[in-house]
Amino acid sequence: MKAHAITRCGWNMLVLVPFFLAMNANGQTIPDWENPNVVERNREPMHALFFPFPSEQEANADARTATNYINLNGDWKFHFVDNPQKVPMGFYQETYRDAGWDNIAVPANWELLGYGIPIYTNIPYEFPNPNPPKVPEDYNPTGCYRKVVNIPPNWEGQKVFIHLGAVKSAFYIWVNGQQVGYSQDSKLEAEFDLTKFVHSGTNTIALQVMRWSDGSYLECQDFWRISGIERDVYLYTTPLMRIQDFHSTAEFHEQNGSGTFTCTVQVVDASGMKKSPYSVEVLLSDPSGKSIGQATGSGQLGRDQMKGEVQVTVNLNQVNPWSAEIPTLYHYRIVLKDKKGNVLQVIPKRIGFRSVRIENGQLMVNGKAILVKGVNRHEHDPIYGHVISEESMLRDIQLMKSMNINAVRTCHYPNDPRWYDLCDQYGIYLVDEANIESHGMGYELDRTLGNDPRFRLAHLARVSRMYERDKNNTSVIIWSLGNEAGNGVN
Known part of the structure; x- marks a missing residue:
């Protein structure tokens, strides 16, 4: 169905896109997708998955309705080639003309839409002559993606991130013609800070996805070997001072039925201010929504210390434990406030007490x-x-x-x-x-x-x-x- 579409785009000039390259001991250049010492470039540190709402009111609704969220699922422009050397010159530039490209759904596996061949295998690799970390050079199907997105003016002055839920097997990302980064690991999220690359109004996001990389040698599972953007893609914003990560535990004490809830929150500040005091409030509710405890911690960040940590604990005399038979979940909210008490971020989550x-x-x-x-x-x-x-x-x-x-x-x-x-x-x-x-x-x-x-x-x-x-x-x-x-x- 798509073979003629690929031919239709074949008139484009084909050159090697300026990838990041490394040098081996013999002075040869090594592409990132064949270099096991490179698993990412400029990717954000992994953190617990959460959505940071900008207010208490918005935290009561779905993240997809939040004012700091833009859904990038849906149609993207797509061009498919046999290997990375054949990607169109400058396809990631804002001015590149993609009118002859196909539209492709995101998320989707491109093999199921007529591009390339889905392969099922168990033990063998799906490509011939495995020789890690090298992958086939002449035939390594590669997908080029483009999407134009409009950034609202009220996002100015905030941090802007892109979230890519899962991309197989390795990819580069550009925004407005500038290379942002690289990532591999087909089954975990990759996030990139786009703040310095985007602006209000029209922006162009481009991805180059390679079907095989050195990471493919660690992805030899007994299942269908298929490629593409497999999970949700979206943009979101945060204030300059934000929650970067948190770790919550809810320990059930079997001896007396009590529980201990502990939450450790990491806060970072990119404002550049000399002093940035903050507080973190954690509100705990029972399964019915009734408030049963809260705790507050505070700290101060600044030019000399842009990252801090606050830990709070709530002790409860009696809790209902979580198990597969009775999966009782409690609710909690993490609220980050500035020195004036203004709410910066709200993160709602659920947790069960168990040991x-x-x-x-x-x-x-x-x-x-x-x-x-x-x-x-x-x-x-x-x-x-x-x-x-x-x-x-x-x-x-x-x-x-x-x-x-x-x-x-x-x-x-x-x-x-x-x-x-x-x-x-x-x-x-x-x-x-x-x-x-x-x-x-x-x-x-x-x-x-x-x-x-x-x-x-x-x-x-x-x-x-x-x-x-x-x-x-x-x-x-x-x-x-x-x-x-x-x-x-x-």
């Missing part, structure tokens, strides 16, 4: 031995591939509950974050698994990537970033370092 430990070889939740009745679950839709709707997730949970399944392993990569929230809500124990599987290389110590020091950074990044994103989800009771990745130094 998890292994005692005499037995997994215990809330002091009781549990029987794990679990399944592996791939993110796959018969029509949309790796793009999973919330309705599909709910059907899975309803089916599992009807069959007394109480646990899921996110085989073999971090899932869409909505899945974790639904498992919190409906009561599913999760084994959260890093996006690491390299059994296509075998398990001999001289071949396995688990023992290849060149891939140490990639292994560590994929595990740590998974933890940082999902650390606040009650349903995660076990962390998995990956699957069938061999033994060794990594």
